[in-house]
Amino acid sequence: MTDILRSDNNFILSFLKTPEIYLSYTKQDWSLLLRVARNTNILAHIGWILKHKGYFDHIPTKVKDNIDAAQRIVDYRKQTALWELNRLHHALNNLNTDIVILKGGAYLLSGLPFSQSRMFADVDILVPKDKIEIIEQTLLKQNWKSMKVDEYDQHYYREWMHEIPPLRHVVRTIEVDIHHTILPLTSRLKPSPGKLIADAASTKLYGFKTLSPCDMILHSATHLFYDSGLENKLKDLIDLGQLINHFSENNEHFTSELIERANELDLTKPLFYSLHFTQKLLGTKISAKDIQNAKYNTRISNVTLLIMNILVPPAILPEHPDHPKHRVRLARWFLYIRSHYLRMPLELLIPHLLHKSKVRWEARKTRP
Amino acid sequence: MNELAQESQPQKWFVPDRDVLLIKQWGDNAIVYHSKSGETHQLNDIGTAALLKIQQQPVSIEALANHINNYYEVENPGELTIRLQRLIKEFEMLGLIEPFSE
Amino acid sequence: MKLGSYSISELTNKTVSKNGIILLVGPFSVRLRTRDRQFVSTLRDLYLDFSIGSADKQIIDFHIDMFSPPNHRRWIKPQINFSIDGLFPFSPFSVSHATPLFEWGFNWCIARNAQNYLLLHAAVLEKNNRSVILPALPGSGKSTLAAALSHTGWRFLSDEFCIVNPRDGKIIPIPRPTPLKNESIQVFRNFSPDAFIGPLFHNTRKGTIGHLRPPPSAVEQQNNPGIPHWIIFPKYQSNSDTNLISLDKSFSLMKLASNAFNYEIQSEIGFKLLTTMVDKCTCYNLVFSDLNSAISQLNTLADND
Known part of the structure; x- marks a missing residue:
């Protein structure tokens, strides 16, 4: 299959695939790496790779300084998130309900090495649907406040999305997103939240749980390929690559287990795209046979795959900041529409996009 | 069960992980950095004495009042207990201390 | 070049x-x-x-x-x-x-x-290899005072950012132009008629602004770090006598921290850097209305301390 955008030559991918390339870097190359990595929120991750490989001591001081700066922000966010989990534990302990930590928080609680340098913003938790109301009420009584006040937003979250509007404690800065399933209620894919919670793994921290390794990957995969426009989501693809690497390290059957679980949860398509694109773009070690097996049950046609191969790399990869390209914008626009189409049936999608553009229009009008 | 325990023994307070509190004293005042929340607090003499004591070992408000009375000759011990109750509540809200159960 | x-x-x-x-x-x-x-x-x-x-x-x-x-x-x-x-x-x-x-x-x-540094919101000057930190609180008159000091024998390190290097606790100079605002432009022109001030920009969000070019020697020495020695909170108060009052350390620390750009982000590193710095420095409030008198007070402090 042809790669229109020759993603194999991409500057940042070359580093991620073969960090040793740093040995040949000129000052201009370092400047470009810092710039692109900072924009993509992966500068601390770049630092982690360099430290992990033992190269950090050999790079220019200026690069170290910039990486240190990025790592400080990550450390601060991590501290904030862990403290929020501590406070949530105090507030919700008496309810005796399963609380599953998702995404960045979960990677941290599971002790995944790359999570030490992974930027994250909010705390995401998954709880049984019948407990969500009491959890929300309990938190509201203890000074967490609902972030969305617009009536349309309230309705949008509760009716169509897979969460209640984000909460934030009055004296803190971090948002808590409480989900009762991992995809919007209206989405085409319907993984059973009961199955996810039943398989969740215990952690050492406050009795919180995390998804099982397979489900962690399937969750991340579903979000990236079925709940986002992929725009500037290289960081999320890196997550997938790192998770797959980590869990396959001591378990040669891991990918087969992953495929089996995807069949069970009806998430075969996002899994296939994840394996396909992490292998293709990041060089994640996945055998051709496993990728074939993953594709087997998806009914993804060759035409669809061709289109995805054309659209995904330009959308997901950062551009050269001095030379933005039209086709990138176009690819991102197609994928944005696709993500909304996947998230909700067409009769809901059109009013939603109209509302969004109306809000944007009004925001523009009120600008000074 | 909890209530019974409270009746037979006064509630004690403690600092969950002692080394998460960094305390820098200047004279009677102190600056406290709580490395879990990342917050920095300024404490006056009584606040400093109370927190240092709780950091050492779990104590009740009564024991705390006695301890502070030994250091500072407080004019009105009844008022001190009320002040300490408020202080403890604030410390707990900030996440510096937690109720202790044996 | x-x-x-x-x-x-x-x-x-x-x-x-x-x-x-x-x-x-x-x-x-x-x-x-x-x-x-x-x-x-x-x-x-x-x-x-x-x-x-x-x-x-x-x-x-x-x-x-x-x-x-x-x-x-x-x-x-x-x-x-x-x-x-x-x-x-x-x-x-x-x-x-x-x-x-x-x-x-x-x-x-x-x-x-620049989160690899602790960034305080303060001007920094230096005399006899010892730096004074002048934190910027609203209405402090910090820029005018800093500008005046920089033209009377003090080395100018910074007007806006006091950049503290976490490796050694020293201050990294960044002697950029000083934005003088509104009345202080004329005040400074009277004080130092030969200094170069760029074009005046009217109706900005901070009123009229004119930028003072940093002294050549300050730029020349921009790679020599400063060692914190005094923390002085200036407070411009019209018609007041100049008054240098020593200040409690824990209070000074809270004031510096709450006014900093990134104290929270620095977490434990920030706490350790700032407590060490405050420990080593003497801290003052400086109430002033007359620049010459304020400067002579600071010179006396610098020469006798």
Whole structure:
């Protein structure tokens, strides 16, 4: 299959695939790496790779300084998130309900090495649907406040999305997103939240749980390929690559287990795209046979795959900041529409996009 | 069960992980950095004495009042207990201390 | 090569090129591209003694573009944008205000990205190899006092950012132009008639602004760090006598921390750096209305302490 955008030559991918390339870097190359990595929120991750490989001591001081700066922000966010989990534990302990930590928080609680340098913003938790109301009420009584006040937003979250509007404690800065399933209620894919919670793994921290390794990957995969426009989501693809690497390290059957679980949860398509694109773009070690097996049950046609191969790399990869390209914008626009189409049936999608553009229009009008 | 325990023994307070509190004293005042929340607090003499004591070992408000009375000759011990109750509540809200159960 | 050794045309030829010019300011290297000749000329006046680097010798911290937005207003009321890597942190300014926009944008880049340092909001000066930190609280008169000190024998390290290096607790100088505001422009002109102040920018969000060019020696010594010795909170109070009052350390620390750009982000490192610094420094409040009298107090302090 042809790669229109020759993603194999991409500057940042070359580093991620073969960090040793740093040995040949000129000052201009370092400047470009810092710039692109900072924009993509992966500068601390770049630092982690360099430290992990033992190269950090050999790079220019200026690069170290910039990486240190990025790592400080990550450390601060991590501290904030862990403290929020501590406070949530105090507030919700008496309810005796399963609380599953998702995404960045979960990677941290599971002790995944790359999570030490992974930027994250909010705390995401998954709880049984019948407990969500009491959890929300309990938190509201203890000074967490609902972030969305617009009536349309309230309705949008509760009716169509897979969460209640984000909460934030009055004296803190971090948002808590409480989900009762991992995809919007209206989405085409319907993984059973009961199955996810039943398989969740215990952690050492406050009795919180995390998804099982397979489900962690399937969750991340579903979000990236079925709940986002992929725009500037290289960081999320890196997550997938790192998770797959980590869990396959001591378990040669891991990918087969992953495929089996995807069949069970009806998430075969996002899994296939994840394996396909992490292998293709990041060089994640996945055998051709496993990728074939993953594709087997998806009914993804060759035409669809061709289109995805054309659209995904330009959308997901950062551009050269001095030379933005039209086709990138176009690819991102197609994928944005696709993500909304996947998230909700067409009769809901059109009013939603109209509302969004109306809000944007009004925001523009009120600008000074 | 909890209530019974409270009746037979006064509630004690403690600092969950002692080394998460960094305390820098200047004279009677102190600056406290709580490395879990990342917050920095300024404490006056009584606040400093109370927190240092709780950091050492779990104590009740009564024991705390006695301890502070030994250091500072407080004019009105009844008022001190009320002040300490408020202080403890604030410390707990900030996440510096937690109720202790044996 | 210094900015001042190029003509305006030579500089403009560089700033319109693909690679722009690279300014070396304090610990930062900034690539700047712009087509605005007027702005380049002011920039040259204000950053006269700073060096220019080259892309094959310097790794760049901030890539800043100052270009006009592509819209119809170009012909009616020309505007200019500040952007860094495709981000536009501000609404466009009138093109005549390019210099204050650049200065604010540069501040924004530092405050947002330079998290490898503890960034206090303060001016820094130095005498006898000992630095004084003048924190900027609203209405403190810090910039005027700092500017005056920098023209009476004190080394000027910074007006806006007190950059503390976590490796050794020393202060990294960044002697950029000082923005003087409103009445303080005239106050300073009376104080030091020979000092160079760039064009005045009226009706900015901070009123009228004129930038004071830093002394050449301050720029020359921009790579020599400062050692914190005094923390002095200036407070301009009209018609008051000059009064230097010593200040409680824990109170000084809280004031410094709450007014800093990134104390929280520095977490434990920030606490340790700041307690060590406050421990080593003597702390004062300085109430003043007359610059000469305030300076003579500070000179006495510096020579006898």
